[in-house]
Amino acid sequence: MANRGMNHSLQSLKTDIAKINQSGIDKYNPHNSRLMEEYVDAQAMENDYDLEANLLLLKLYQLNPVGYAGPRASFVTKILLKALMQLPKNDFQICKALMEPELMRVIKIQDVMRLATILETCRFEFFWEELPKCRDTLSGVEGFDAAIQNYICSVVERSNQSIYERQLNAYLGKLPSDRFRRLVEERGWKFAGNGVIFIRDQTSNVKPRKIVETIDFADVATILSAAARS
Structure with missing residues (x-):
């Protein structure tokens, strides 16, 4: 020490x-x-x-x-x-x-x-x-408040598509307007008007998945044989 x-x-x-x-x-x-x-x-x-x-x-x-x-x-x-x-x-x-x-x-x-x-x-x-x-x-x-605000933002980001400005700022400890605006912009969020902040579009995070099903030749032969007998 x-x-x-x-x-x-x-x-x-x-x-x-x-x-x-x-x-x-x-x-x-x-x-x-x-x-x-x-x-x-x-x-x-x-x-x-x-x-x-x-x-x-x-x-x-x-x-x-x-x-x-x-x-x-x-x-x-x-x-x-x-x-x-x-x-x-x-x-x-x-x-x-x-x-x-x-x-x-x-x-x-x-x-x-x-x-x-x-x-x-x-x-x-x-x-x-x-x-x-x-x-x-x-x-x-040093930096305790900022670190906690970053954590809170990460929780909001994972759980919301949009949020009211007043609610978000209450979560962050009621920051002065200039600091609040800067934090929102640094996160890449958007002020959507009417007191709402746009966080993200859930659909933009949905990734298409290609599903490929495979069938063994032996399985195909069994199916064809059964069909021929019927």
């Missing part, structure tokens, strides 16, 4: 962590934790992501339990938030499975779990209502 007297660049951290991951059994050396914790902080601050490294840190925590896991909570919180930003991938569930049970009592981690449940059940408007209560938990994690 940077405030422990370490100050590596993101790129140098990537190089060092790659060496640790390739070091065989030595990658589970608990002395690696400090460098990997700094890497978690760097990912959060610079909007980068390395699932493999984060899983290794969680595994190190598992293999080297402490009496009180509180000091680890900040790093686990950031790992979970970074994983949540990858939705609809299942990174969050993978990281959650490696988390020390004691950490479930930490308020910030409870915040993340609550936000994850809301997102996974697609209660998007409620998510933005709850988010201000968790802003302290999100401190130091």
Whole structure:
């Protein structure tokens, strides 16, 4: 962690962590934790992501339990938030499975779990209502809102041909009009008028399928023989 007297660049951290991951059994050396914790902080601050490294840190925590896991909570919180930003991938569930049970009592981690449940059940408007209560938990994690908005857009895209502008913007956290318009245009969606946004034409995604049926010669011979006898 940077405030422990370490100050590596993101790129140098990537190089060092790659060496640790390739070091065989030595990658589970608990002395690696400090460098990997700094890497978690760097990912959060610079909007980068390395699932493999984060899983290794969680595994190190598992293999080297402490009496009180509180000091680890900040790093686990950031790992979970970074994983949540990858939705609809299942990174969050993978990281959650490696988390020390004691950490479930930490308020910030409870915040993340609550936000994850809301997102996974697609209660998007409620998510933005709850988010201000968790802003302290999100401190130091860059790009969180944008990543969640991207996830919400992907859900809308898969489930709608069109949607009302007001409804979509409520799903996205009620963005200012210029940001909302820019996001719609970046997704390739169209403002259709009358407050409606055209997402896609379902029929354009239907691909014709050529079905070829094959009949063995032996089957044909059997049919012809039966026909001749009748």
